[in-house]
Each structure stands twice: as structure tokens, then as C-alpha cells.
Amino acid sequence: MKKKFKLQNLIVPIAMPLIVFLIFFVCQPDRFGTPTGIMIMLQQSIINSVIGFGLCYNLVIDTWDFSSGSQLVLAGLLGAFAAQYFGIAGLIVVTVLVSVLLGTLTGTIYSVFKIPSIIVTIGLMLVYESAGTLFNGGASITIPPAIGFLGKSPYIFGVGILAYLLAYVLYHHTKFGYNVRAVGNGEMIAKSIGIKTMNVRFLCFVICGIFVGIASILQVSYGGAIAPKGGMDTMSMVFPPFMGVFIGQYLERYCDIMLGVFLGVFSMTMINSGLIAMGLPGTLQQVVTGLFMILFMAVSINKDKLTFRKRKEAV
Amino acid sequence: MKRKRLAAVLMVLVLAFTMGLAGCSGKSAEKEANSDGQSVQAASEDGKLPEKFKIGVVIWSTVDDLGKASADMLNYASDVLGCEMVYNTDISSPETQITATENLIAAGCDAVAICNYSDDILPKIARICEENEVYFTLIWRSIADPEVKEIVESSEFYLGNTCEDEEEIGYRMGKTLYDKGSRNIGVITMEKGDTTADARDRGFDKACQELGMNRISEVRNNTLTAAETTKAVENFLASFPELDGIFITGGSNTILEGVIQALALHNKTGEVKVACVDFISDLDKYLEDGAIDAISGGHFVDPLFSYMLMVNKLAGTPLSDQCETMNLNFVNLTSPEDAVNYYQYVEGESFPYNEEEIRDMVKYFNPDMTIDKLKGIAGSYSVDDVVARHSAQNQADADGGGQSGTDAGGQADAGAESDAE
Numbered sequence: 001m002k003k004k005f006k007l008q009n010l011i012v013p014i015a016m017p018l019i020v021f022l023i024f025f026v027c028q029p030d031r032f033g034t035p036t037g038i039m040i041m042l043q044q045s046i047i048n049s050v051i052g053f054g055l056c057y058n059l060v061i062d063t064w065d066f067s068s069g070s071q072l073v074l075a076g077l078l079g080a081f082a083a084q085y086f087g088i089a090g091l092i093v094v095t096v097l098v099s100v101l102l103g104t105l106t107g108t109i110y111s112v113f114k115i116p117s118i119i120v121t122i123g124l125m126l127v128y129e130s131a132g133t134l135f136n137g138g139a140s141i142t143i144p145p146a147i148g149f150l151g152k153s154p155y156i157f158g159v160g161i162l163a164y165l166l167a168y169v170l171y172h173h174t175k176f177g178y179n180v181r182a183v184g185n186g187e188m189i190a191k192s193i194g195i196k197t198m199n200v201r202f203l204c205f206v207i208c209g210i211f212v213g214i215a216s217i218l219q220v221s222y223g224g225a226i227a228p229k230g231g232m233d234t235m236s237m238v239f240p241p242f243m244g245v246f247i248g249q250y251l252e253r254y255c256d257i258m259l260g261v262f263l264g265v266f267s268m269t270m271i272n273s274g275l276i277a278m279g280l281p282g283t284l285q286q287v288v289t290g291l292f293m294i295l296f297m298a299v300s301i302n303k304d305k306l307t308f309r310k311r312k313e314a315v
Numbered sequence: 316m317k318r319k320r321l322a323a324v325l326m327v328l329v330l331a332f333t334m335g336l337a338g339c340s341g342k343s344a345e346k347e348a349n350s351d352g353q354s355v356q357a358a359s360e361d362g363k364l365p366e367k368f369k370i371g372v373v374i375w376s377t378v379d380d381l382g383k384a385s386a387d388m389l390n391y392a393s394d395v396l397g398c399e400m401v402y403n404t405d406i407s408s409p410e411t412q413i414t415a416t417e418n419l420i421a422a423g424c425d426a427v428a429i430c431n432y433s434d435d436i437l438p439k440i441a442r443i444c445e446e447n448e449v450y451f452t453l454i455w456r457s458i459a460d461p462e463v464k465e466i467v468e469s470s471e472f473y474l475g476n477t478c479e480d481e482e483e484i485g486y487r488m489g490k491t492l493y494d495k496g497s498r499n500i501g502v503i504t505m506e507k508g509d510t511t512a513d514a515r516d517r518g519f520d521k522a523c524q525e526l527g528m529n530r531i532s533e534v535r536n537n538t539l540t541a542a543e544t545t546k547a548v549e550n551f552l553a554s555f556p557e558l559d560g561i562f563i564t565g566g567s568n569t570i571l572e573g574v575i576q577a578l579a580l581h582n583k584t585g586e587v588k589v590a591c592v593d594f595i596s597d598l599d600k601y602l603e604d605g606a607i608d609a610i611s612g613g614h615f616v617d618p619l620f621s622y623m624l625m626v627n628k629l630a631g632t633p634l635s636d637q638c639e640t641m642n643l644n645f646v647n648l649t650s651p652e653d654a655v656n657y658y659q660y661v662e663g664e665s666f667p668y669n670e671e672e673i674r675d676m677v678k679y680f681n682p683d684m685t686i687d688k689l690k691g692i693a694g695s696y697s698v699d700d701v702v703a704r705h706s707a708q709n710q711a712d713a714d715g716g717g718q719s720g721t722d723a724g725g726q727a728d729a730g731a732e733s734d735a736e
Binding site: 031137148222285 | 538
């Protein structure tokens with residue numbers, strides 16, 4: 001059966017980035033929205049989007065993963081170290097391998113001990129952060145510029161598109177993706193139709209590890225260096241992707257969730273760039289970003305209630 | 316049988332009592348020697364202090380460039396003097412620094428050095444230290460709030476602080492950028508409330524006002540990574556085509572590398588001038604490539620002087636009856652040669668003060684040491700100072716003289732004299 005095209009499905013997903021763009025463009029026409037600026041913002045959205053693709057699987061089934069930032073840093077440190085001896089191959093293989101192993105470890109601990117995901121992932125975040133600070137004497141690692149080409153345009157876009165396609169196929173066209181959506185829609189029902197929900201949750205951490213590994217390669221290549229982080233500093237690294245996933249989940253009824261994740265992250269990146277373009281003091285920048293997040297969540301959560309109330313009144 | 320057992324118990328008791336007395340007499344003998352200040356060196360032939368004092372440090376990290384170099388320096392000094400170091404890096408906010416201090420005291424530290432985020436926590440820390448009779452000092456910090464200063468300085472357990480003129484370095488960085496032709500500057504700094512970053516910011520703003528430069532935009536974040544810094548600089552470049560300078564109030568933890576990477580990505584290296592406080596590795600290469608235009612740092616030795624205030628007090632040979640402020644200079648690197656010298660003599664393979672110089676900073680070993688001399692050593696710290704002391708020593712060693720070329724005391728005299736002038 002042919003799917004009916006709805007104009008709403010096109011308008012709603014692009015509405016938010018468009019509104020954000022227009023607000024800053026009107027305020028700062030000379031500084032914001034130049035072709036170079038748009039390219040830079042798109043480029044900057046890639047890393048957080050890739051992390052978001054990974055986190056999406058967990059968040060859809062209501063599993064929180066705060067350890068992704070520390071996984072990214074630890075995998076990046078080991079990968080950057082390997083890159084010094086084995087070049088780009090060392091960076092790619094070691095980073096993805098370590099990240100997947102860490103994801104597997106997180107998933108194993110979660111599924112074996114059945115501890116709430118927030119507790120497991122925060123605990124493991126501390127462990128991974130400490131491992132990062134112990135590795136190589138806690139020193140930062142700089143990669144040779146020739147190895148870091150994946151962090152530059154157009155390669156970063158190529159990797160981003162491949163990651164998106166992988167996320168899309170896994171979510172929409174595999175048994176695993178079907179199971180994830182089934183568990184996300186209701187664990188009891190999923191169990192009753194024979195889905196081993198704990199296996200699904202475990203696999204979500206593993207799959208998340210793949211995307212975090214890809215993001216880690218891009219992060220190291222883009223920044224040219226990576227340093228260990230401690231004191232829960234890596235937790236702040238997952239908030240922009242989280243925000244992207246929340247927006248993606250809201251937009252899911254209009255478009256593909258992974259595309260929604262990207263649009264969400266892109267909107268957040270535009271806000272960040274726009275506030276800098278406006279020359280606002282750093283503290284105010286954070287206030288505006290925080291208010292935007294609250295506003296979006298308030299609207300998206302309460303919109304359905306308002307629609308329901310209006311329908312009820314109409315009836 | 317019973318008699319034998321009784322005799323054995325008595326013998327053990329007598330032995331324990333005798334050993335205890337011997338220990339006490341040994342200690343008191345050392346203290347006596349300290350008090351007359353004459354035969355202290357003879358009292359400890361192994362060159363260690365009479366007790367293994369435990370010194371705690373509340374610091375943001377011991378793994379980034381600055382934190383690690385400082386911890387290495389303190390560990391080295393403690394190895395020389397026979398002390399033990401304990402670090403608490405579990406701090407994410409001013410409040411957690413109070414907890415970190417309590418934890419160090421609970422761990423049995425005899426004195427604690429704190430790199431406080433803000434002045435507000437200091438009255439509480441002073442109270443905790445008083446209650447536990449633990450000495451404390453500040454590192455890299457001075458107290459800006461007059462009320463807090465009065466409260467803290469009235470505590471008999473507060474020994475003083477070591478600090479750099481943060482406002483002056485901010486001003487100097489701004490002036491250097493101006494001299495290099497920059498007029499529109501983006502700033503990468505910490506969130507408001509960080510005493511050091513705020514002071515550097517103030518100094519930079521003063522330079523902007525006086526010299527007519529524009530602070531066009533800023534990014535404030537305490538947890539920037541290299542990639543996040545690259546993003547920030549890219550945003551500056553996209554929004555402000557007129558950007559011709561970047562000032563970084565703290566460049567460690569790959570922040571400076573992120574700036575350099577962003578400028579290289581957009582072919583702006585050398586065109587957009589970079590001024591930064593805090594050293595990173597490979598500075599000689601970056602200076603040679605023109606990726607950095609002004610950089611100051613080398614203040615990793617800062618905690619050593621607060622450490623000396625504590626160690627002297629604990630050893631029973633205090634350098635002063637009141638709290639003291641030790642002023643340290645920033646090291647400026649302007650050429651690749653400066654960087655090579657810095658890494659050869661100051662940070663990296665060797666330490667800026669050798670074993671003998673470290674012992675000379677402690678009155679227990681060097682009865683001539685005074686607070687003014689220690690201040691003199693801190694005040695004269697620079698690459699030239701270290702090169703002069705240690706290259707002479709290396710030369711002497713190479714000549715087979717076997718004698719130390721210089722001593723901290725002598726150098727301190729010079730420093731003290733220059734201070735007096």
C-alpha cells in the first residue's frame with residue numbers, strides 16, 4: 001500500500017530548525033547564516049548526531065546511558081595512542097573496538113545485575129573516566145594532522161551519512177530494530193509476544209558502543225587531540241545528543257526518528273552559534289540554551305494534552 | 316611455667332617501655348636540635364624530616380599539563396624531604412572542595428593545600444582546619460574578598476598562600492595581542508566565579524579599554540575538550556570575519572590544541588593571533604610554526620612554596636609567625652629556543668629546584684632560611700634563573716667538580732636583595 005504524503009510531515013520537522021535560523025538571522029543578518037557559517041554548523045552537528053543515533057536505541061526503551069561520554073573519551077584516547085603507531089587504521093579499529101567492548105561491558109553489568117540503568121551507567125562512567133586518567137600517565141594525546149582528515153569537510157559528512165544509514169537500517173529494517181520499537185511501546189506486551197527484553201536492552205548498549213566509537217573517531221580527528229576527563233565531566237558531553245534524541249522522539253510521528261535526532265542536534269548547534277554571533281556573554285548563552293530546552297520539552301509534552309482537550313471540547 | 320610466662324610478659328613490657336623512651340628521646344633530641352637551630356643537619360643524616368608528614372592537596376586534576384607538573388614537583392619534594400602526598404581531585408564545584416578538604420583531614424593529613432574555586436568556601440575551610448588543628452595554605456590563589464580575607468587570616472592554622480598576578484597577566488596578554496596588530500578578539504574562558512579566570516578576564520578587559528580593542532564574543536565553559544574548543548573558534552570565525560585575535564584564559568587540557576586545530580582547518584594560522592595562559596606540550600613546535608603568539612605559564616611550581624610554608628611549620632621551624640603571601644612570576648615564552656630551554660631545565664626531564672635546593676628551603680636543614688629568602692626564591696623564578704643555576708651545576712658536574720653549583724639560599728639572598736631594592 002502506498003503511503004499517503006502529508007504536507008505536515010514535511011513542514012513540522014523542518015519548522016524548528018527554520019524558526020531558530022530565522023530568529024538569529026533577523027537579529028544578526030551580517031553575522032549569522034552565511035554559507036560558510038551554515039556549513040560549519042552542519043559540520044559541528046555531525047559528532048553529536050552520531051552519538052545521538054547510538055543513544056536513541058537506549059532512550060526509546062527508557063534506558064539511560066550516562067557513560068557514553070566517558071566511553072567516547074576512553075576509546076578515543078586508546079585509538080589516538082594506536083594512531084601514533086598504526087596510523088588511521090589504528091585509530092579506526094582500536095576506537096570502535098574499545099567502544100564496542102565498553103558498551104558490551106555496560107550491557108552485561110546492566111543485564112546480569114538488573115541494576116537501574118542510571119546507576120549502572122553513572123558508576124561505569126566513573127570507572128571509564130578513571131581508566132582514561134590512568135592510561136598513558138593521564139597525558140593528553142595529539143594526533144598527526146595527516147591522520148585527522150576524517151574530522152574535516154567533506155569526509156566528516158561522508159562518515160555522518162554512513163552512520164545515519166546504518167542507524168536507519170538497524171532501526172527500521174532489522175529484527176533488532178523491530179524488537180527495540182516493540183519494547184519501547186510496552187515491555188509487558190513485548191514479553192508476551194516472546195521478545196527477550198533483557199537481550200534487547202543488552203544489545204542496545206552494544207549498538208550504542210558502535211556509534212559512540214564512530215563519534216569518538218570524528219571527535220579525535222576534529223579536535224586534533226584528546227585529553228582524559230575526570231570528576232564526571234564527561235556527563236555534560238551526552239546532554240546535547242540527549243536533547244537531539246528528545247526532539248527526534250517528538251518528531252518521530254512526522255519523520256524518521258534518526259533524521260529527527262539530526263534536526264534536533266542541528267537546532268541546538270544553531271542556537272549555540274547564534275548566541276556567539278550575537279556576542280552575548282557566556283553566562284547568558286547558557287541561560288538561553290537552558291530556557292530553549294525547557295520550552296521545547298514543555299511544548300512537546302503538553303501538546304498532546306492540549307489537542308486532546310480541544311477535541312473533547314469540540315465533541 | 317607460670318613464672319616463665321610472667322617473666323616473658325615483664326620482658327616484653329620492659330622492652331616496649333625502653334623502646335618508647337628511646338623513640339621519645341630521639342624525637343625530643345631532634346626538636347631540641349631544631350630549637351637551637353645549630354646542629355639540625357647532624358640530627359638527620361639521611362636528609363629526611365624527623366617525621367613523615369602527610370600533606371594533602373585539593374586540586375582540580377593531577378593529569379592535565381599543569382596539574383600533573385605540579386603534582387610531580389610536589390612528589391619530588393616530598394621524596395627528598397621524606398613526606399607523603401595525598402591528592403583529592405574529586406572536586407566539581409566550590410562546595411565539593413569543602414568535602415574534599417574534610418576527606419583529606421579524615422585521611423590523616425597534617426596540612427592541606429587548597430586551590431579554591433572561590434573565596435566563599437574559605438571561612439568554612441578555616442573553621443574545619445581549626446577544629447581539626449590542621450594547617451592549611453592556598454595555592455595559585457589570593458583572597459580577593461576583604462571580609463573573607465580577615466576571617467581566614469585571623470586563623471592560626473592558615474599559613475598563607477602562593478599566587479601570581481592574574482590580572483596583570485591578563486592585561487599583558489591583551490597588550491601583546493594589541494602590539495601584534497589584533498583589534499577584534501574572541502575570548503575562551505571559564506564560567507564566572509572562577510577566581511583566577513575572572514582576574515585574568517578583568518586584566519584583559521582593562522587592556523581592551525585602554526588600548527581600544529574589541530572583545531567581540533566569548534565562550535565560557537569549565538569542561539571544554541579539544542573538539543568543543545575547535546567548535547567555539549569555528550563559530551567565532553563564521554560570525555566575526557573581522558576576528559584577528561583569540562585570548563585563552565587557561566589553555567591546558569587540550570583547549571589550546573583545539574584553538575590551533577580550528578585555525579589550521581580554516582587556514583588562519585598566523586593571521587588570527589593567539590595569546591594563552593598555561594603551557595602545553597610541543598610548545599617549541601607551535602611557536603616555530605607561528606601558531607601561538609604569546610604564552611605565559613610555568614606556574615606549576617606555585618604549590619611548592621605553599622608546601623614549604625607547611626613543611627617548615629610542621630617540622631617545628633616555622634618561617635613566620637603570621638600568614639604569608641608568596642608571589643610568583645609567570646614564565647613568558649616568546650621563541651622556540653625559550654621553549655627548548657624551558658623543557659630542558661624547568662619542566663620535563665628535570666625539576667627547577669634540585670634536592671639540595673629543596674632541602675635548603677627548609678629551616679630544619681638550613682638554619683639560615685628565612686621567609687624573605689623563600690620569597691626571594693619565588694620572586695626570582697624564571698627560565699633564566701633556572702638555566703643560570705642548573706647549567707652552571709651541569710657544567711660543574713661535567714668538569715668533575717662534584718659540587719653543587721649554586722644553592723637556593725645564596726640565590727634567595729640575591730632575590731631578597733633585589734626585593735629590598
